[in-house]
Amino acid sequence: MARAFLFVLDSFGIGGAADAERYGDTGSNTFGHIAEACAEGRADREGLRRGPLFIPNMLSLGLGHAAKTATGFCFDTGGKVQLASALHGAAQEISSGKDTPSGHWEIAALPVRFDWGYFPDMVPAFPADLTEAIIREGEVPGILGNCHAPGTEIIERYGEEHVRTGKPICYTSVDSVLQIAAHEVHFGLERLYEFCKVVRRLVDPLNIGRVIARPFIGEAAASFERTHNRRDYSVPPPEPTLLDRLTARGSRVIAVGKIGDIFAHRGISEVRKAAGNMAMFDKALGAMDDAGDGDLVFANFVDFDTEFGHRRDVAGYAAALEAFDRRLPEALARLKAGDLLILTADHGNDPTWHGTDHTRERIPVIGTGPGFGGDIGLRTTFADIGETVAEHLGLGRGRHGTSFYAEIGGHARVA
Secondary structure (H helix, E strand, O other): OOEEEEEEEOOOOOOOOOOHHHHOOOOOOHHHHHHHHHHOOOOOEOOOEOOOOOOHHHHHOOHHHHHHHHHOOOOOOOOOOOOOOEEEEEEOOOOOOOOHHHHHHHHOOOOOOOOOOOOOOOOOOOOHHHHHHHHHHHOOOOOEEEEEOOHHHHHHHHHHHHHHHOOOEEEEOOOOEEEEEEEHHHHHHHHHHHHHHHHHHHHHHHOOOEEEEEEEEOOOHHHOEEOOOOEEEEOOOOOOOHHHHHHHOOOOEEEEOOHHHHOOOOOOOEEEOOOOHHHHHHHHHHHHHHOOOOOEEEEEEOHHHHHHHOOOOHHHHHHHHHHHHHHHHHHHOOOOOOEEEEEEOOOEOOOOOOOOOOEOOOEEEEEEOOOOOEEEEEEOOOHHHHHHHHHHOOOOOOOOOOOOOHHHOOOOOOO
């Protein structure tokens, strides 16, 4: 039996991207700066956490070695011994951009070699003809926002006017995205989804990567709160990904979290969602139990990014990492002969960095499985992850990336 499990800690970069300067991110390091803040007491929060970052299980899988490979950063492991069966290294992104689709598609062995479309950081951010079409075809009285903005801030700014007028809040960021915030009750959740589908069609000619529905609740600015009913409307990948290759041969791809949305639900056999990282972890464990020979469980843990990275919440991010780490033994206990588990990320989102956007960083590639282990060094593309999973699951070689399966003992493994 050969099964594979890919867990993406959304935005958990480890610094060192060779092209970080191009993105204004030279020196960003999500893991390194969180660890430093914890060690210096800057991530202590009453009732939440305190002291040095405590993630012994990820360290046992080689996270410390991965960080050193990426940047030379040496994390104090507190004497934690790495598992002999751990595989560890780092990977550099070659895709355009530093957002979710680029990172995940490249992990699935399809780098983004084209340039996404972006909206300028000015007011208004959207072209006049696009705005007119959104209002006309979306059948709304107008739109609010029309600018670059953090999601929580723009809801506080325009939420009450939105409820009063029925105008959806439309905004963007440095990513290739058009986000739409609307009240779940006053505007309607299903109406928001349908509106986003209209906007998705309208921005296709502009090559915008995602239209994101951002529902919220509450009756006043002080009480507005985004819900977990977010939905991403992505463009489909331009070529087959690892997921397409697996489902084409009859294997199952169980998507946990927003994975289905990221791939426009292509190459996906089943979607399992929940609200929050810990509930998502429960879904991932259930998927591991249900996976069969040749199947892939692909899970995304989005809270690291949305709840803590974008909000520049160092203590919250650290606490979320520690909570994830405490659950990790439950996943390790489910591994059987023939299983391969890889933990990685799709980009960075350094909570100590300026602004509120993603950061261009290298990512950790750590994991384990019976009979596996080894140092995979610095990979020149995230696509090596996908090609390794492909080889493990018995697929032929794809067009992008180089498998490191032999380097972790794959061919010598006793099933």
